[in-house]
Amino acid sequence: xxxxxxxxxxxVKPTQTLTLTCTFSGFSLxxxxxGVAWIRQPPGKALEWLALIYWDDDKRYxxxxxxxxxxxxxxxKNQVVLTMTNMDPVDTATYYCAHANGYQYWGQGTLVxxxx
Amino acid sequence: xxxxxxxxxxxPVTLGQPASISCRSSQSLVHSDKNTYLSWLQQRPGQPPxxxxxxxxxxxxxxPDRFSxxxxxxxxxxxxxxxxxxxxxxxxxxxxxxxxITFGQGTRLEIK
Numbered sequence: 001x002x003x004x005x006x007x008x009x010x011x012v013k014p015t016q017t018l019t020l021t022c023t024f025s026g027f028s029l030x031x032x033x034x035g036v037a038w039i040r041q042p043p044g045k046a047l048e049w050l051a052l053i054y055w056d057d058d059k060r061y062x063x064x065x066x067x068x069x070x071x072x073x074x075x076x077k078n079q080v081v082l083t084m085t086n087m088d089p090v091d092t093a094t095y096y097c098a099h100a101n102g103y104q105y106w107g108q109g110t111l112v113x114x115x116x
Numbered sequence: 117x118x119x120x121x122x123x124x125x126x127x128p129v130t131l132g133q134p135a136s137i138s139c140r141s142s143q144s145l146v147h148s149d150k151n152t153y154l155s156w157l158q159q160r161p162g163q164p165p166x167x168x169x170x171x172x173x174x175x176x177x178x179x180p181d182r183f184s185x186x187x188x189x190x191x192x193x194x195x196x197x198x199x200x201x202x203x204x205x206x207x208x209x210x211x212x213x214x215x216x217i218t219f220g221q222g223t224r225l226e227i228k
Contacts, residue, residue: 046208
């Protein structure tokens with residue numbers, strides 16, 4: 001059974017760096033072809049794909065946010081970490097991680113509010 | 117980036133009646149491996165997205181057969197044969213043929 005769960009701060013101040021952790025089970029990021037992605041959704045708005053990391057450490061980023069994002073993995077802990085720098089109130093959103101092979105499995109999401 | 121455009125943005129439907137949502141991509145979603153990575157997701161209120169359909173027409177495990185997907189190239193459709201109360205939510209099309217992955221704006225399905 002595949003599960004994913006996001007964790008991190010619920011409130012960050014403008015200009016701060018956000019660090020989110022996706023902890024997963026039921027699969028391994030050592031397995032050929034496997035990837036984990038991050039997606040966000042501002043309140044009342046559509047989904048926006050942010051970043052993806054594959055089993056071989058290949059990384060992909062949203063072009064519009066690439067300069068602010070870093071995605072890393074810790075296979076020993078079954079975790080993927082996303083950092084986003086220079087947070088702004090427009091980055092207020094629910095952040096999801098998902099099993100990127102078909103996006104069949106998603107975490108419940110974590111709401112991050114950016115406010116001073 | 118590939119732009120995904122859904123119509124309609126809102127769809128009021130009577131229980132038991134069919135519903136249809138269209139999704140058009142700004143370029144062909146046929147991958148070099150010949151697959152078309154077009155998926156449909158359902159998001160019920162307060163819930164994360166849930167995969168319904170992948171590669172145009174394949175229902176994910178546990179998805180009722182009243183949901184079906186069709187299309188090719190740049191034009192795709194999600195159909196619900198008979199809408200039930202639990203189908204209320206927002207439906208998104210998603211392309212994974214080309215990075216970055218992109219989503220449609222979402223279509224809100226509501227009961228009349």
